[in-house]
Amino acid sequence: MRPLDPRLLRYASATRGTLVAGALLAVLQTATVVAFAWLVTDVVVRAIAGESVSALSGTLVLLGVVVAVRAVLFWAVEAVSSRGGARVVGQLRERLVASIGRLGPGWVSRRSTASVTLVAGRGMEALDGYFAKYLPQLIATAVAMPLLVLVIGWRDLTSGIILVVTLPLIPLFMVLVGWATQAAQQRQWVALSRLSSAFLDVVAGLSTLKLFGRQHRQEARIREVSEEYRVHTMKVLRMSFLSGFVLELAASLSVAVIAVTIGLRLLGGSLDLSVGLFVLLLAPEAFLPLRNVGAAYHAATEGIEAAANAFAIIEEAEGAEGPAAPAAVASEGSRGLMFDGVTVGYDGREVVGAFSAVVAPETLAVLRAPSGSGKSTLLAATLGFVPYEGRILVDGRAELSARRDGIAWAGQRSGLMAGTIASNVALGDPSPSATRVAAALREAAADELDPATPVDAGGAGLSGGQAQRVAVARALYRLRSSGCPVLLLDEPTSALDAATEARLLESLRRIAREGTAVLVVSHRDAVAGAADTVLTMEAEVSRV
Numbered sequence: 002m003r004p005l006d007p008r009l010l011r012y013a014s015a016t017r018g019t020l021v022a023g024a025l026l027a028v029l030q031t032a033t034v035v036a037f038a039w040l041v042t043d044v045v046v047r048a049i050a051g052e053s054v055s056a057l058s059g060t061l062v063l064l065g066v067v068v069a070v071r072a073v074l075f076w077a078v079e080a081v082s083s084r085g086g087a088r089v090v091g092q093l094r095e096r097l098v099a100s101i102g103r104l105g106p107g108w109v110s111r112r113s114t115a116s117v118t119l120v121a122g123r124g125m126e127a128l129d130g131y132f133a134k135y136l137p138q139l140i141a142t143a144v145a146m147p148l149l150v151l152v153i154g155w156r157d158l159t160s161g162i163i164l165v166v167t168l169p170l171i172p173l174f175m176v177l178v179g180w181a182t183q184a185a186q187q188r189q190w191v192a193l194s195r196l197s198s199a200f201l202d203v204v205a206g207l208s209t210l211k212l213f214g215r216q217h218r219q220e221a222r223i224r225e226v227s228e229e230y231r232v233h234t235m236k237v238l239r240m241s242f243l244s245g246f247v248l249e250l251a252a253s254l255s256v257a258v259i260a261v262t263i264g265l266r267l268l269g270g271s272l273d274l275s276v277g278l279f280v281l282l283l284a285p286e287a288f289l290p291l292r293n294v295g296a297a298y299h300a301a302t303e304g305i306e307a308a309a310n311a312f313a314i315i316e317e318a319e320g321a322e323g324p325a326a327p328a329a330v331a332s333e334g335s336r337g338l339m340f341d342g343v344t345v346g347y348d349g350r351e352v353v354g355a356f357s358a359v360v361a362p363e364t365l366a367v368l369r370a371p372s373g374s375g376k377s378t379l380l381a382a383t384l385g386f387v388p389y390e391g392r393i394l395v396d397g398r399a400e401l402s403a404r405r406d407g408i409a410w411a412g413q414r415s416g417l418m419a420g421t422i423a424s425n426v427a428l429g430d431p432s433p434s435a436t437r438v439a440a441a442l443r444e445a446a447a448d449e450l451d452p453a454t455p456v457d458a459g460g461a462g463l464s465g466g467q468a469q470r471v472a473v474a475r476a477l478y479r480l481r482s483s484g485c486p487v488l489l490l491d492e493p494t495s496a497l498d499a500a501t502e503a504r505l506l507e508s509l510r511r512i513a514r515e516g517t518a519v520l521v522v523s524h525r526d527a528v529a530g531a532a533d534t535v536l537t538m539e540a541e542v543s544r545v
Contacts, residue, residue: 105386
């Protein structure tokens with residue numbers, strides 16, 4: 002990521018307001034710096050000339066006002082950068098999470114969960130340092146430094162020329178040190194990702210490791226990765242101290258050159274004291290933004306690296322989504338769910354080939370095919386989780402957002418979250434209805450479950466069949482609350498006994514008769530026996 006990546010403006014609109022406010026405050030700060038130097042010079046020169054304190058009182062009062070205004074502006078810069086940064090991070094995280102949702106479970110399954118979580122969690126939090134420390138100094142460098150050089154050049158052309166010659170040396174040193182710092186920061190980020198993944202894997206399999214007495218080897222592995230992360234972190238810190246030293250040295254030498262030339266000209270009588278003192282007071286301020294940018298860059302490198310990873314995910318989601326599909330015109334034949342020549346492939350291998358079928362309203366359809374033939378992949382394509390060729394229409398509409406709005410869905414995994422059964426069933430509803438939750442549980446053949454029962458992440462605390470039925474109840478809750486015309490269920494009865502399966506199938510038949518297009522993926526003969534239509538992956542349709 003560049004010092005100010007244009008993608009921030011595109012993916013987080015609050016960045017524009019933060020930049021504009023920062024630029025205005027930088028102009029005001031520069032004005033107070035110039036006013037402070039001017040007033041101090043005036044007081045010193047007049048005091049040397051022998052004026053009394055009473056004669057200087059008006060200037061001293063004005064100087065105090067300038068100091069107070071400058072302090073207020075410092076506070077305003079911090080407040081604007083912190084609050085603006087919080088808004089930008091919130092927008093970027095929202096965009097990132099939405100992109101992960103568009104890419105879908107298939108994309109997540111091919112990546113380390115820890116690395117994705119690291120970008121969305123700690124990575125976004127690390128951007129606070131970028132906005133609170135680095136970006137204000139970057140704005141000050143772009144705004145204040147040219148203004149101060151112009152003011153100094155206006156009062157003393159020789160000092161202005163020295164500044165123009167010496168100022169580029171600092172960015173040159175910053176670039177050289179920055180390349181090394183960026184490489185070290187990337188290695189640190191990779192080490193942190195490995196550490197997070199290793200720790201997550203150990204926690205997930207801790208009971209198994211403990212059972213077989215292998216936990217100590219994993220402890221050593223985590224210690225090894227932690228040491229690697231510590232080494233890379235210390236390298237970044239060493240480079241930070243080095244760059245700070247280089248920038249301070251370059252700035253100090255440049256100011257010293259200006260001070261020596263001013264001193265020689267004062268002794269020679271070719272320069273007035275008021276001009277020399279004014280320039281000497283402003284010269285360090287001209288170098289200050291650049292020095293601060295170099296110092297703040299290291300505090301922001303982790304956030305910069307995380308933002309680059311976040312942009313990569315967002316852009317991948319935009320590329321996967323592709324151009325918007327032309328709106329389909331609803332017709333009698335396109336109501337419900339329609340697949341028209343749908344082909345899905347992974348890594349050059351065709352998984353679903355030219356699948357065509359129609360699930361009409363008031364129909365319970367069952368999709369049967371051997372394991373690995375692409376049934377779940379077809380549902381993932383319907384939900385927009387994997388790219389495909391062909392057409393998929395939900396109630397006559399092909400747009401992804403419209404398709405998702407028209408689908409209630411439950412996958413093979415329950416996907417339950419920590420909370421209660423009721424909160425899982427009503428997930429996403431800002432005003433959940435206890436009556437509707439109870440009705441959804443009843444239709445999912447799970448009415449024996451208490452909606453207030455606590456559930457851990459992943460459905461821990463419930464049996465496999467109970468978690469499965471709660472997931473189905475969640476889909477039925479959405480079906481009723483949102484009026485979805487299509488219901489998709491992936492192996493909803495795989496963990497159920499025959500009696501419970503029969504109750505659920507009766508509910509699905511009743512829901513279909515009410516006008517819903519119901520598509521169930523299942524291997525079970527009982528499910529196929531209850532269906533109005535049985536589909537195969539070869540797109541052959543047989544009547545039951």
